Amino acid sequence: MPVVRVLRRVACWMLQSPACGCRAPVLPSRFLGTSPRQIPMDANFHSTSFSEADQQRVLITGGLGQLGVGLASFLRKRFGKDNVILSDIRKPPEHVFLSGPFIYSDILDYKNLREIVVNNRITWLFHYSALLSAVGEANVSLARAVNITGLHNVLDVAAEHGLRLFVPSTIGAFGPTSPRNPTPDLCIQRPRTIYGVSKVHAELMGEYYYYRYGLDFRCLRYPGIISADSQPGGGTTDYAVQIFHEAVKNGRFECNLKPDTRLPMMYIDDCLRATLEVMEAPAESLSMRTYNISAMSFTPEELAQEVLKHVPELQVTYSVDPVRQAIADSWPMNFDDSNARKDWGWRHDFDLPELVTTMLNFHGPESRVAQAN
Ligand SMILES: NC(=O)C1=CN([C@@H]2O[C@H](COP(=O)(O)OP(=O)(O)OC[C@H]3O[C@@H](n4cnc5c(N)ncnc54)[C@H](O)[C@@H]3O)[C@@H](O)[C@H]2O)C=CC1
Numbered sequence: 001m002p003v004v005r006v007l008r009r010v011a012c013w014m015l016q017s018p019a020c021g022c023r024a025p026v027l028p029s030r031f032l033g034t035s036p037r038q039i040p041m042d043a044n045f046h047s048t049s050f051s052e053a054d055q056q057r058v059l060i061t062g063g064l065g066q067l068g069v070g071l072a073s074f075l076r077k078r079f080g081k082d083n084v085i086l087s088d089i090r091k092p093p094e095h096v097f098l099s100g101p102f103i104y105s106d107i108l109d110y111k112n113l114r115e116i117v118v119n120n121r122i123t124w125l126f127h128y129s130a131l132l133s134a135v136g137e138a139n140v141s142l143a144r145a146v147n148i149t150g151l152h153n154v155l156d157v158a159a160e161h162g163l164r165l166f167v168p169s170t171i172g173a174f175g176p177t178s179p180r181n182p183t184p185d186l187c188i189q190r191p192r193t194i195y196g197v198s199k200v201h202a203e204l205m206g207e208y209y210y211y212r213y214g215l216d217f218r219c220l221r222y223p224g225i226i227s228a229d230s231q232p233g234g235g236t237t238d239y240a241v242q243i244f245h246e247a248v249k250n251g252r253f254e255c256n257l258k259p260d261t262r263l264p265m266m267y268i269d270d271c272l273r274a275t276l277e278v279m280e281a282p283a284e285s286l287s288m289r290t291y292n293i294s295a296m297s298f299t300p301e302e303l304a305q306e307v308l309k310h311v312p313e314l315q316v317t318y319s320v321d322p323v324r325q326a327i328a329d330s331w332p333m334n335f336d337d338s339n340a341r342k343d344w345g346w347r348h349d350f351d352l353p354e355l356v357t358t359m360l361n362f363h364g365p366e367s368r369v370a371q372a373n
């Protein structure tokens with residue numbers, strides 16, 4: 001290709017933005033030289049022999065946290081038990097170990113990650129490893145390493161091996177100068193936590209690799225996720241999970257956010273379904289690579305009122321954690337997910353009343369709730 005034409009296309013690629021509606025990398029990777037780690041060009045896209053119709057081979061990083069085990073079980077129903085590999089740096093509980101393939105993987109160890117992808121012929125990668133907002137503030141250097149350096153390793157492995165890559169972002173990728181009610185997909189993003197900064201970095205790097213190397217990067221900004229059978233990993237929205245555990249266990253709950261703190265939230269089933277749906281969406285339906293998704297938005301007081309309908313004896317008190325409160329006060333109150341709804345048909349199933357009954361019913365007949373009903 002004549003040099004002038006290549007340069008013209010490079011300039012065009014640099015001027016494009018996801019907002020302009022371009023739906024494919026403007027410049028294919030073959031015009032742009034080698035992959036990010038200078039792997040020889042012919043080593044790119046090992047997996048191109050896998051067509052869309054082929055069986056996916058899935059790797060989940062950071063899979064032992066609040067969301068990963070649920071994601072593995074959801075994806076195993078779709079792709080088969082042995083085709084979904086859960087990984088983490090922690091030792092899995094027995095029921096997880098027995099439920100399907102599990103391997104050790106530290107995302108800071110690039111060679112180990114590459115070996116896993118190659119040996120297991122991975123085609124799709126769900127990158128869940130992270131330090132969340134509150135624990136991130138308590139250990140900034142570890143959060144920087146895991147959330148930023150780890151992401152670089154994942155991006156490189158994914159680009160080199162032609163993987164489809166899902167990286168979750170968060171409501172925490174916005175900050176006090178973003179519009180908060182509602183928060184659109186594209187607006188100012190100046191978060192004040194290392195977690196938020198690292199997630200904006202992930203969004204931008206993923207989109208850069210998409211345009212620059214053709215990496216099939218897909219990203220959803222999750223609200224606070226509420227799950228019944230897994231514990232949250234140290235975030236600002238954790239209270240909305242803990243209230244259920246405490247309500248059924250001892251009928252008392254001390255909330256670490258103020259009663260009127262409004263945040264977007266979602267039940268885990270909606271979150272996992274959205275994740276698979278965006279991964280399976282035809283590329284041409286995606287006008288962007290990073291989407292807000294939303295389901296409901298409530299305050300601790302509103303959540304407590306809904307729980308009280310089922311557990312009238314529940315006592316809720318407030319003891320505000322200033323770190324979490326400052327973070328929550330800088331985050332979106334309502335999330336605008338109209339682009340996800342328009343482009344790939346996103347619809348949530350769970351609003352607050354369904355969330356509360358589902359969470360309380362999960363704990364079964366021996367719970368205080370069931371006894372009270
Ligand atoms: N749970 C939520 O409400 C939300 C979660 N997300 C995102 O979803 C993803 C999963 O979230 P959770 O499961 O809640 O997180 P979590 O904090 O519960 O779990 C994260 C996992 O990462 C693992 N990890 C830490 N360092 C690692 C390393 N060096 N190598 C490999 N694994 C490592 C941890 O052992 C842990 O099991 C994260 O990226 C998070 O930012 C986004 C928005 C909301």
Ligand SMILES: CC(=O)[C@H](N)C(=O)O
Pocket residue numbers: 132133134169170171172195222223224225234235236237238
């Ligand atoms: C909303 C999130 O990203 C997470 N749950 C946190 O509170 O840090």
